[in-house]
Amino acid sequence: MAFVNLQNVAYKYPLTKTPILQNINLQVNEGEFVAIVGPNGAGKSTLCYALAGFVPHFFKGEISGSIEVAGIDSSKSTLDEWVPNVGLAFQNPFNQISGAKYTVFEEIAFGLENNGVPREEIRPRVEEAMKLTDISNLADRSPYSLSGGQQQRVALTSILVMRPKLLVLDEPTSQMDPIGTREVFGVVRRMAEDGMTVVMVEHKMEWIAEFADRVIALKDGQILLEGSPSEVLTSDLLAENGFGISRYTSTAREAKKRGLWNKSTLPVTLDEAVVGFGN
Numbered sequence: 469m470a471f472v473n474l475q476n477v478a479y480k481y482p483l484t485k486t487p488i489l490q491n492i493n494l495q496v497n498e499g500e501f502v503a504i505v506g507p508n509g510a511g512k513s514t515l516c517y518a519l520a521g522f523v524p525h526f527f528k529g530e531i532s533g534s535i536e537v538a539g540i541d542s543s544k545s546t547l548d549e550w551v552p553n554v555g556l557a558f559q560n561p562f563n564q565i566s567g568a569k570y571t572v573f574e575e576i577a578f579g580l581e582n583n584g585v586p587r588e589e590i591r592p593r594v595e596e597a598m599k600l601t602d603i604s605n606l607a608d609r610s611p612y613s614l615s616g617g618q619q620q621r622v623a624l625t626s627i628l629v630m631r632p633k634l635l636v637l638d639e640p641t642s643q644m645d646p647i648g649t650r651e652v653f654g655v656v657r658r659m660a661e662d663g664m665t666v667v668m669v670e671h672k673m674e675w676i677a678e679f680a681d682r683v684i685a686l687k688d689g690q691i692l693l694e695g696s697p698s699e700v701l702t703s704d705l706l707a708e709n710g711f712g713i714s715r716y717t718s719t720a721r722e723a724k725k726r727g728l729w730n731k732s733t734l735p736v737t738l739d740e741a742v743v744g745f746g747n
């Protein structure tokens with residue numbers, strides 16, 4: 469049985485007329501790293517909320533179908549029962565900051581304190597998590613004094629420190645430079661290797677191709693395509709439906725039309741492009 473199991477999920481926010489999610493069937497295995505891609509307004513964040521239990525428990529609205537994580541059915545549980553299983557890093561890291569704490573260290577410790585984790589366990593866990601995401605040097609800074617990319621690292625760390633079974637990340641590298649982005653993908657990959665299940669909304673196709681196990685392409689609240697990163701990210705359907713495309717894919721697609729790309733599959737990463745053009 470899949471660790472995450474969405475069956476025929478449809479959802480409408482209280483004030484919207486049309487469904488924002490429709491016919492969503494999604495299974496994710498334990499320890500799998502699944503990336504979600506899609507144009508603006510496709511419903512990616514809404515899907516994250518559904519996985520995190522905020523839809524329907526917090527946002528209300530109309531939901532049908534079933535959402536199960538770790539064998540628990542969302543409609544039959546409260547948000548309190550759901551929270552220990554799933555950690556969500558919001559699209560805007562600013563929304564994640566509690567506003568109650570003066571330092572990054574305290575901010576990251578906040579969730580553990582709320583959960584009544586013993587004092588002597590908190591420090592080592594926070595330090596370990598900060599080391600993982602390489603923010604030990606920010607420990608004494610005010611969460612509000614940070615750059616967007618640093619705030620995203622803090623937001624990710626404050627989720628990781630809780631050790632959720634399902635990690636849901638909504639564009640966690642949107643404000644990061646390439647080095648930060650690579651590090652975050654690396655950390656997330658490692659968490660998945662250690663058994664954490666990961667669902668990550670991202671636009672950075674090259675990194676997805678390198679690190680994710682599977683890709684779901686979402687459009688107008690429905691799953692348009694699903695498969696291996698290479699299969700999905702090089703599909704003509706993505707290009708035709710307003711998805712972001714790796715520059716290497718679009719270049720090779722053009723080259724193919726002119727007879728300059730001879731491989732059967734298109735590249736997503738620079739390495740794949742170099743190999744393909746080299747032959």
Ligand SMILES: Nc1ncnc2c1ncn2[C@@H]1O[C@H](COP(=O)(O)OP(=O)(O)OP(=O)(O)O)[C@@H](O)[C@H]1O
Binds near residue numbers: 506513527
């Ligand atoms: N709280 C809300 N109430 C009503 N409609 C909403 C709400 N939040 C989002 N929507 C609508 O739901 C649709 C999907 O939004 P969502 O934020 O899930 O898309 P997204 O794929 O995450 O987009 P983006 O790439 O901009 O982050 C949009 O049309 C949006 O206007």
Ligand SMILES: [Mg+2]
Binds near residue numbers: 512513559
């Ligand atoms: Mg979004």
